[in-house]
Amino acid sequence: MVVIIGAGTTVTSNVISGGFVSVSFSLSPQVTRLFQLGSFNAYDTQIQTQESVSLTNYGGASTPVTLQQSVSCDDSTAKMDVTITPAPCQGAATPIVRTGSDALFITSFSYSKDFQTFGQESWSMQGKPIVEGFTGNTSFIQGFSEGNRLEGADIVSNDGIVLTGSDGVSAFDAQGRNLQVSAGSPGLGNDDTQTFGKVTQIGGGVGQEDGKRGTAQANVPHTLVFF
Amino acid sequence: MALQKYRLELRWDSVEYPTDDVAVLKGAYFSGPVLKDSAELREEDELTLDMTEQHVIFAPMADYYHAVLHWKGVDYAEDRIFLKEATIQGKYVNALETLENNNWILMDCADHEEVRHAFHLVYWSKVMVEEGQEKY
Numbered sequence: 001m002v003v004i005i006g007a008g009t010t011v012t013s014n015v016i017s018g019g020f021v022s023v024s025f026s027l028s029p030q031v032t033r034l035f036q037l038g039s040f041n042a043y044d045t046q047i048q049t050q051e052s053v054s055l056t057n058y059g060g061a062s063t064p065v066t067l068q069q070s071v072s073c074d075d076s077t078a079k080m081d082v083t084i085t086p087a088p089c090q091g092a093a094t095p096i097v098r099t100g101s102d103a104l105f106i107t108s109f110s111y112s113k114d115f116q117t118f119g120q121e122s123w124s125m126q127g128k129p130i131v132e133g134f135t136g137n138t139s140f141i142q143g144f145s146e147g148n149r150l151e152g153a154d155i156v157s158n159d160g161i162v163l164t165g166s167d168g169v170s171a172f173d174a175q176g177r178n179l180q181v182s183a184g185s186p187g188l189g190n191d192d193t194q195t196f197g198k199v200t201q202i203g204g205g206v207g208q209e210d211g212k213r214g215t216a217q218a219n220v221p222h223t224l225v226f227f
Numbered sequence: 228m229a230l231q232k233y234r235l236e237l238r239w240d241s242v243e244y245p246t247d248d249v250a251v252l253k254g255a256y257f258s259g260p261v262l263k264d265s266a267e268l269r270e271e272d273e274l275t276l277d278m279t280e281q282h283v284i285f286a287p288m289a290d291y292y293h294a295v296l297h298w299k300g301v302d303y304a305e306d307r308i309f310l311k312e313a314t315i316q317g318k319y320v321n322a323l324e325t326l327e328n329n330n331w332i333l334m335d336c337a338d339h340e341e342v343r344h345a346f347h348l349v350y351w352s353k354v355m356v357e358e359g360q361e362k363y
Contacts, residue, residue, distance in 0.1 A: 001341060002266045003233065003264050003265045003340055003344075004265070005265050006268060006273070007274060008274060008344065009344075019291045021277070021348060021349055022347050023346055061291075086345045087344060118282075
């Protein structure tokens with residue numbers, strides 16, 4: 001396998017100012033064929049195309065995004081403008097521009113940091129599904145976002161997630177505890193308190209905060225609605 | 228970091244610092260086992276070095292440490308590729324302790340095989356003093 005030493009893909013975003021580490025993008029068509037007895041040829045086909053992008057960046061570079069469940073048939077507001085210019089081995093690059101009305105919808109977010117590393121954020125995004133031949137109205141609406149985060153004295157000051165209780169009153173829904181220790185000398189381990197609840201904001205996690213760690217994640221469900 | 232097969236070294240004869248954010252590398256060249264499997268370098272090109280792993284120990288820096296290595300012209304030698312007009316440009320190039328003539332940069336190209344290159348935006352790097360001894 002040939003190794004490339006040279007210019008890589010570049011990414012820009014209205015939510016993340018820099019510090020990009022990796023990106024992936026895919027355009028996946030799903031073809032449904034209607035067959036009927038008496039013929040080996042499809043009578044009709046239905047094609048739905050889904051675009052997805054994943055981004056990883058260092059903490060300290062993103063602006064928080066507020067999550068708000070949809071209450072109408074307007075598109076979700078959890079969006080991000082993204083432009084990706086791939087680095088092909090040959091020929092000119094064709095940038096993937098998803099900005100403005102083509103901006104991508106954020107479907108999940110996670111944050112991770114160890115005691116003496118930089119925090120990293122990962123974002124998963126999807127474009128509104130494209131149904132070939134459909135001329136009516138569609139909307140990509142946002143559902144209830146849930147997530148979890150570690151809490152404690154050794155946890156970073158901002159892990160990029162704002163979490164509340166689902167009832168809108170309490171601070172969280174539930175707490176769990178995970179303890180693990182490995183035998184050895186010294187025998188080290190972690191005693192983690194994990195908080196679960198409704199997520200109202202994602203992004204803005206810290207980059208450097210030595211001696212602190214963090215793990216947090218949120219899912220932002222989206223549903224395609226026809227009307 | 229730096230699997231043997233994907234190991235790339237950037238060395239130079241001397242370094243100059245003309246402005247705050249640029250280090251000019253005189254006599255710069257690539258070497259290392261990955262060159263056996265690498266595609267031909269473009270005459271003028273650049274790549275992003277990610278030295279964050281070392282930067283972590285610099286408490287005053289509240290940011291990640293990316294710098295861009297740029298070159299204009301390449302010369303292939305037996306086991307080296309010489310880079311003309313090579314520079315490293317970045318926010319902290321001169322804010323950190325400056326690079327010395329005998330320093331070199333160890334790079335891991337494991338994420339940059341042809342099929343994966345487009346998805347990985349940086350080359351994991353470390354500034355070295357000698358084999359096994361990191362500068363930071």
